[in-house]
Amino acid sequence: MADKLLGLYIHVPFCIRKCAYCDFYSVPYNPDAMTAYARALAAQIRRAKPYAHGRKADTVYFGGGTPSLLSESDAALIISALRETFDITRDAEITLETNPGTVNSASLSAFHSAGVNRLSIGMQSASDAELKLLSRIHTREDFENTYLLARMEGFDNISFDIMYALPWQSEERLAYTVSYALELSPEHISFYGLKLEMGTPFGINPEIAAHIPDEDTQVAMYTKSAESFERRGYKQYEISNFAKAGRESRHNLKYWRSMDFLGFGPGAHSFIDGRLFSYKKDIKLFLGTENDTILTEQSNTPTKSELETQYVMMAFRTSYGVDTDDWGKRFGGNFALKYYKKMKPFIDKGFIIQGDGSFRLSREGMLVSNYILSEILDFN
Ligand code: SF4
Known part of the structure; x- marks a missing residue:
């Protein structure tokens, strides 16, 4: 069954330098540690x-950190283990x-030959001044060279990450x-607003916040x-x-549709057969596990109501929204009956659209999804 196809997430928590806004789990890169990690x-x-x-499994996603720092042999080792x-499908998306x-x-x-067929390139901005402010390791020219090299090496599915609301x-x-970005015509664009995270250089700097x-x-x-984006043929x-x-x-649609995936690496989560697993954010612990299994170390089985809340929150992030048939199959009952009264004011204002x-x-x-979800799902 198509909806039983798995996603696989591989976390590579090494970075050359910490970006000023980033609170993801990562450690300083060194090639020996990377090989031990692989x-x-x-x-x-x-x-x-x-x-x-x-x-x-029909999707594999190498995220980070900076997985593009993997050497060819380290990447090959991980991909052959996968x-x-x-059983990875022939048409699997490997990002x-x-x-x-x-x-x-x-x-x-080498990445292309190993089966990687999609790149998600961290462009963030076309302004060198903004890239410097963010403490990114690259310039706009570095980004463009990476993109053009990728095209020359045969990558025909490329996404750009762009940030907005920068200081x-x-x-x-x-x-x-x-x-x-549009002139370069990538196949996909991720467009995120900057969030100030406490504990990061940006998060503790009042001048940045101001x-x-x-x-x-x-x-x-x-x-x-x-x-x-839409004028140029990109659908949100x-x-x-x-x-x-x-x-x-x-791959990301699997998260938003509450489908099963397995994640590997410190801080990585898995959701499979209605259970959640996660690894501790501790690379030393992870490196000591060559002969041990720690996937089940921290696990829990969410309640039906927790799963339902998660499902609705994720589905409303997408332009497809909540598929009421799928919801009924998973949780029983009638989605519209259960939530219509709470959704009605938002339907009347045009914030929620009722389809077939x-x-x-x-x-x-x-734009106000957090507020709408908190009202519908009774977070107050
Ligand atoms: S934003 Fe990406 S590259 Fe920068 S520190 Fe965080 S994980 Fe590393």
């Missing part, structure tokens, strides 16, 4: 075979998050980044950029994601 990952992957119950352990400046023709060619960012400067664009400007930035299929026809991220067998957020609804 071995530990391969061992963990092999030990996870029983969780698949013979199911096929192929030996899981590598790629930081500009960390790859060259040879490494891109001191004007609408004009963002518009320049957006039009620059220069984040105000709420009205952020709404204008989001709306105008989304319209630019999730609050922060836009794709050309058929180029949606199949679905309820979804309009673009205006997506």
Whole structure:
């Protein structure tokens, strides 16, 4: 059954330098530690075979951190462990998050030969001043070179990550980044607003907080950029994601549709057969597990109501919204009967759109999705 196809997530928590806004779990890169890590990952992957119950996997996602720092041999080791352990479909989407400046023709060619067929490149901005402010390791030129090399090495499915609502960012400067990205014509664009996370250099700097664009400007930035993407043939299929026809991220859709996936690496989560697993955010612990299994160390079985809440929150992120048939099969009962009264004020205001067998957020609804969800799901 198609909905039983698994997604596989591989976390590679090494970075050359910490970006000023980032609170993801990562450690400083060094090649020896990376090789030891690849071995530990391969061992963990092999030990996870029983969780698949013979199911096929149709997506693999290397995220980070900076997985594009993997050497060719380390990447090959991990990919062969995946192929030996899981029945990966011939048309599987295999994505590598790629930081500009960390790859060259040879490494891109090796990733491509190993089966990677989609790159998600961390562009973030077309302004060198903004990239410097974010403490990114690359310039706009590094980004463009990475992109062009990837095209030359045969990658025909490329996504760009772009950030907006940066400190001191004007609408004009963002518009320049957006039009620059569109000229390069990637297949997919992820478009995220900067969030100030406590414990990061940005999060503790009042001057940064004071220069984040105000709420009205952020709404204008989001709306105008989304319209630019759509004018150029990108369909919005999730609050922060836009794709050309058929180029949606199949892997990320698994998260938003509450489908099963297995994640490997410190901090990685799994959701399979209604159970959640996660690894501790501790690379030393992970490196000590070559002969041990820690996938089940922290696990819990969410209640039906927790699963339902998670399902509704995730589904409303997408332009497909809640599929009421699917919801009924999973949780029993009638979605519309259960939630209609609470959704009605938002339907009347045009924030929720009722379709044939679905309820979804309009673009205006997506702008206030947290508020709408908190009202519908009784978070108050
Ligand atoms: S490269 Fe990515 S994961 Fe690493 S510090 Fe920067 S934003 Fe965080």
